[in-house]
Amino acid sequence: MTRGIRRDGRVDRLCLPVEDWPESDRDLWQHSLVPSTTLFGEDGARAHLRPATNRAVAKGYGRWLHFLATRGELDADEPPGGRIVLDRVRHYVEALKAAGNHGSTIAARLEELRAAAQVMDPAGDWDWLKRPAARLRAGSSPKRDKRERLVSAADLYDLGLSLMAVAAGQRRPGDRLVNFRDGLMIAFLALQPLRLKNLADLVLGQTLVKAGGLWTVVFPADQTKTHAPIEVTWPDSLVAPLEHYLATIRPSLARRRRTSPIEAGDHLWISAEGRPLSEKRIHNAIKLRTAEAFGKAINPHLARDIAATTLAIEDPLHVRAAAPVLGHASLQTTEMHYQQATALHAQRALVDIVARGRKGSRRRDE
Numbered sequence: 001m002t003r004g005i006r007r008d009g010r011v012d013r014l015c016l017p018v019e020d021w022p023e024s025d026r027d028l029w030q031h032s033l034v035p036s037t038t039l040f041g042e043d044g045a046r047a048h049l050r051p052a053t054n055r056a057v058a059k060g061y062g063r064w065l066h067f068l069a070t071r072g073e074l075d076a077d078e079p080p081g082g083r084i085v086l087d088r089v090r091h092y093v094e095a096l097k098a099a100g101n102h103g104s105t106i107a108a109r110l111e112e113l114r115a116a117a118q119v120m121d122p123a124g125d126w127d128w129l130k131r132p133a134a135r136l137r138a139g140s141s142p143k144r145d146k147r148e149r150l151v152s153a154a155d156l157y158d159l160g161l162s163l164m165a166v167a168a169g170q171r172r173p174g175d176r177l178v179n180f181r182d183g184l185m186i187a188f189l190a191l192q193p194l195r196l197k198n199l200a201d202l203v204l205g206q207t208l209v210k211a212g213g214l215w216t217v218v219f220p221a222d223q224t225k226t227h228a229p230i231e232v233t234w235p236d237s238l239v240a241p242l243e244h245y246l247a248t249i250r251p252s253l254a255r256r257r258r259t260s261p262i263e264a265g266d267h268l269w270i271s272a273e274g275r276p277l278s279e280k281r282i283h284n285a286i287k288l289r290t291a292e293a294f295g296k297a298i299n300p301h302l303a304r305d306i307a308a309t310t311l312a313i314e315d316p317l318h319v320r321a322a323a324p325v326l327g328h329a330s331l332q333t334t335e336m337h338y339q340q341a342t343a344l345h346a347q348r349a350l351v352d353i354v355a356r357g358r359k360g361s362r363r364r365d366e
Contacts (some may be wrong), residue, residue, distance in 0.1 A: 015062035021075035025065070025120060029058065030120045045119055060112020065093050081121025084113065086128075093132065103140030107133040117240040149296050153190050153350065154357030156303065159293045160187025164241055173252070174272050180249045182285050184241050185269060189286070191235040191351050193303040194215065195225055200279045202268040204246075208234070210295065215239060235351055307350055309359075 005007040018026055033054060046054055068074040071091070075083075089110070096106045099305035114129040163183025170176035189199065198219055200209045207219055215234035221227050234242060253270035277285075283300055290298035298306070305352060 014066055015059050016065045017062060018058055021065060022060070022074070022080070024076070025061075025080045026121050028080060029061075029116070030305060045122065057112045057115045058107055061116035063109060064092065064113050064116070067095060080123070081117060081124050084117050084120075084126075084129075089113070089132075091128070103136040107136040107140070110136070149298060149302060150306055150309055151290075151294055151298065152357055153306050154354045155294070156290075156298070156306060157187050157190035157354050158358060159289065160190060162293075163289065174256070177249050177253050178272050178285075179243075180245060181253065182271065182289050183244050184238065185282065186286060186289060187238055187241070187301045188235065189300060190231055190306070191238070191354060193300075193307045194230075194288065195304075196279050196300045198224065198230065199300060200277065200282055204266040204268060206266065208268055215242060228232065237351070237355075310350065310353055 018029060021029070032044040032046040034044040036043045046057075064084075065074060068088070073083070073088065092113075093110070095104055096109060101109075110129050110133040114126045114133070116125045117124060117129070135235050160183045163186065164180050165183075167176050167179035167183065170179055185199070194217070198207075201219075201223065202217065207217065207223070209216055209218060217230060217234060219230040221229045224230055250264075250268070250270055253272065254274050256272060256274040263268050264274055264276055269277035269282065271277045271281060286300050286303075287297040290296070307332040
């Protein structure tokens with residue numbers, strides 16, 4: 001958490017942004033992010049890491065600096081590495097506990113502090129920060145039991161189909177458009193559980209392409225969390241809904257843009273205001289729809305657990321297929337094509353399992 005909201009509505013920052021860090025800290029951090037401009041030059045210590053990873057560490061270090069500032073211990077003249085001492089870290093952990101943070105969250109804060117410390121004082125031995133972080137993780141029970149929140153992939157897929165089916169009967173145009181969009185998104189996620197960022201980054205002609213009559217989802221290695229490329233076909237059962245969405249629903253959503261300076265561009269998912277649908281909006285929409293349908297909110301990431309669990313329960317012989325379905329591919333170039341082929345077969349196995357589950361549920365209903 002980087003902000004605190006007071007009862008009077010005012011917002012207090014709990015994390016110092018990089019621009020407010022002491023000059024020495026800021027210079028060291030920014031230098032660590034700079035790649036070399038020459039073939040044999042030396043990159044900054046964190047230049048090879050993803051921006052999202054570096055932002056997380058910067059936020060974690062910003063929390064540490066904010067903590068020191070609130071205690072009057074943030075001395076701009078003190079060497080950055082010299083501030084990270086045992087007694088202060090103990091007080092930091094106590095303050096995080098007192099604020100109600102879970103053990104795994106506190107462990108993450110210590111890991112971020114250690115990563116920043118290696119930038120602020122590369123010659124220092126910061127392994128002593130690993131031990132308390134490991135103990136906190138080992139002693140922390142899960143925040144919530146995921147199993148209680150899971151449904152079957154068939155149930156998730158059925159919800160998506162249901163939302164698309166009822167959309168035509170919605171009286172308000174906005175409801176009709178959003179219902180169909182959310183239904184298609186949920187049904188697709190049930191069969192191809194992309195990570196939220198990749199789901200939001202589906203762009204026509206770039207990461208969702210049509211060639212030879214076949215729709216394909218394509219993400220190069222530099223756009224995936226695991227650095228493994230994704231290339232899977234759009235599920236056959238959802239091709240007709242996708243093409244209806246592209247021909248009718250999406251253009252209607254895009255036309256709803258009024259005062260916003262942000263254009264829809266070629267993003268697949270469009271908001272009710274005609275803008276690209278953000279990760280946060282997708283996350284909230286899926287949680288809302290699943291909470292209404294199942295009495296429990298399922299976030300997009302849980303769709304990945306649902307896919308793996310469905311394969312394990314319904315088709316244990318193909319449980320290993322869950323790894324490529326989820327994009328957990330090997331980084332070795334020699335295995336790249338094998339993993340992509342396996343991902344295609346795994347996706348088809350998941351589609352078949354969902355279809356069998358739906359047939360079984362219909363027979364029970366009859």
